[in-house]
Amino acid sequence: MDAARLKQSWSLVAAHGDQVPLYFYSTLFLAHPETRQMFPTNMAGQRDRLVTALGHIVSNVDQVDRLVGFLQDLGADHRKFAVRAEHYPAVGEALLATLQHFLGEQWTDELAQDWAGAYGLVSQVMIEAAQAAEAVNPPWWVAEVIGHERRAFDVAVLTLRPQYLLPFTPGQSIGVSHPSVRSWRYYSPANAPRADGTLELHVRAAPGGAVSSRLVYGSAVGDQLHLAAPVGDRLSLWSAGSADLLLLASGTGWAPVKALVEQHRHGVIPSAGAEAKLPAAKEVNLLSAAQREAEQIIAQAHDYARRVAEYARVQYESYVQAAAEEAKQEAERAVQDYRSAAGSSFDDGVATREALRIYGEMMISHMQAAARHLDDGSEHLARTMDRLVGQAGTAVRAGAGQGALPRHQQR
Structure with missing residues (x-):
């Protein structure tokens, strides 16, 4: 296997951009339609991941030590897509066909042997890693939503209870997927x-x-x-020794920081690569990347209202498309x-009437649900705007005693 030849040929293929994953997946799904259900409905992100993964593998093909760990993680992770050992030959066939298509006359028997x-x-590495992981963890955990709290129009806090302990x-x-979304x-x-x-x-x-x-708009308790x-x-906290600890975050980025603070509260942090416990930091400082001055709050309110309108438009269109597809499939199944x-x-005639009845009932139900979500969003928007207005008033009152800046100093 000639590593230099593999790298050179891949660079030629990768130059074709989005056409490469498009051809690959088209070839795979046409030859093996049973594999389509393993992938999301919207393949845009998946196409990017394919090219990125292949590029990483080829660029490190002559550095086995660096590559093996990546492939083992990839193999174990692919179990959540229900990928089994018998699926790998189909992927290999589609890959070789794709390479041959884009390389044209430059595709030789020697190069085919290298890629094969x-x-x-x-x-082999991915299959063995998947088999090893199977003995330790399930492909995925089933978890019940036992709490769903909307903190803002587009933000929710979910409390989940896995069926089995998830260490x-x-x-x-942690990877999260809704059964109705193959992503x-x-x-x-x-x-x-x-x-x-x-x-x-x-x-x-x-x-x-x-x-x-x-998760935010379409999930509920149960x-x-x-x-x-x-x-x-990379975000795990091992040991700060006797030093102080500074944690900086903003928005939903506070989630892992909150977990780290809870971990620190226990007084000891597990040390990397050792069973011994090391002392936690003496002092923890939390710094929120947020400003509360009146001008920033006004800008925040304006940006929030703009994002709410955009979210409503995008989510409503997406919801209607998904609802129509679901209703169509249900009618066809009937x-x-x-x-x-x-x-x-x-x-x-009977079949047509039944299909139209089912389609109509499902679409009406979905539209009613969409209307309820929009009403909820309006209430969240009103409460958030009231809160921002209150904060702006507080900021203005706090600065009232300082006097106005001279005009040449105002910004």
Whole structure:
């Protein structure tokens, strides 16, 4: 296997940009349609991840020590997509077909052998890592939503109770997915591990974000979510020794900081790579990246109102599209069930009326739910604007005794 040849050929293929993942996934899904259900409905983000992962693998193909850990994490993580060992050959076929397509005459037998050998090693490491992880953790945890509190129009605090204990270290991120959305997003729990195993997540709905929007706007107490194994340790707090600790955050970024503070409260922090406990920092200082002067508060109120309007537009469009697709699928399923049951007595008129009835009822239900969400959003907006106005008044009163600045000093 010639590492230099692999790198050079990949650079030529990667130059074709978005066409590469588009061709790859089209080839994969056409040849193996059963794999489509493993991927999200919206493939835009997935296409970027494919190119990024392949680029990382190829660029480190001659540095096995650095690559193995990445592949092991990737293999273990892919279990949450229900990827099994028998799926890897299909992916390999699609990859080689994609490379051949974009390299054209530069695709040689020697290069094909190089790529086949490289993919064989990659898939072997990932499969073995997935099998090893299977003995330790499930592909995902099922968790029940036992608390859902809207803190702002686009922010919610969710309390989850996993079916089984999900071990994690404060500062790590946990994959979260709603069963109706074939996508995952990672969030850092806002609490240190608890005796009852519950988790607290702070979620802000991102424009067009399928998972975050579903968690904020479309989840309620009693719903079930899927959680993936925790990853990352760059935010984990190991030992500050005798030094003071400064924690800086803003917005929902306070979630992992809150978990670290809870961990610190216990008085000891686990040391990296050792079982011994090390003393925690003497003093913890929290610094919020927020300003409360009147001008900043007014700007914040204006920006908040603008974002609310944009969120409402994007989320409503996304919600309607998803609702229409769900209603369409349900109507088609009803027609198929009727066709199977009716046999030779199948009547197109009856099927059409039943499909229209189901579609109409589901769309009406979805529109009513959307209206309720918009009403909730209006109430949250009103309360938030009242709070901001109150803060602005406080800031103005606090500065009243200082006197106005001379005109040439005002900004």
